[in-house]
Amino acid sequence: MDPRLPTAEDEHFMRAAIRLGEKAALIDGTGGPFGCVIVKDGKIIAEGSNHVVSENDPTWHGEMEAIRAAAKKLGTFDLSGCTLYTTGEPCPMCAGAIFWARIDRVVYASTIADALCYGQFDDQPIYQDLAKPIAERRTPAVQCLREEMLDLWRRYEAKPDRIRY
């Protein structure tokens, strides 16, 4: 089977994510129509939805909430073996979190272009910006005290019991 084609199971779990997005945007009014479920071994282990508006939290995307909940539930920062279902193609923040969490597979419904068209959510310039070196991005960035930080890095490197992750 082509892993890039959705299955009937994918549709089932995506409908659960869409219901969460609908609740967030149209019923509770917590944020945009973004819902997310994380599935392992055929079962939903965590859910999330957008709460940027209600919680005044710019990082509270559905994917972020679901990843944190899944990691807490499984007791590990390694979500290998999990599939993440999200109503919208992930933004760079969530795509980065998906990488760090070692999620196996992502299923999404609408595209970044759809989110711009219907919701004025514009992720594309962020993707373009992050493809540049930090000194060329829109947010001005300054390097400071690298040598003092390298001293800390060397002490961290020499720590015998540090946990690699």
Next chain:
Amino acid sequence: MDPRLPTAEDEHFMRAAIRLGEKAALIDGTGGPFGCVIVKDGKIIAEGSNHVVSENDPTWHGEMEAIRAAAKKLGTFDLSGCTLYTTGEPCPMCAGAIFWARIDRVVYASTIADALCYGQFDDQPIYQDLAKPIAERRTPAVQCLREEMLDLWRRYEAKPDRIRY
């Protein structure tokens, strides 16, 4: 004054961030040597440090904690007017969060190359991966039920009282 050069104030706040990173990595052992402070009007309004290991949370980077805390403290998801100090050049997840939070300026100490050299933290492949369309990234991605999601998008677009963000 060139806004791309660090000031004495920048060094002061970066030392606070380095102390948080040192505490996280060498004293409490919560994660890597990553600390962050967010400054508004010359004062630290929020702090964060890496807790990936101790909290089993792959998203618990210092920047994420500090951004969430700053937004909570100010009661808004818009952190315009704030400068973020971080011990390491931000990863794509945190750089995305910095964008969404509308942080004005970023000050960092060590580079992505330093983090790889001393800590085996490898952000560069994530940056390279996120510069590609979702279908070409390492994590397999599948689109599913776009039409059902577009129905929700249209109802969201038609909602008279939605809060734009």
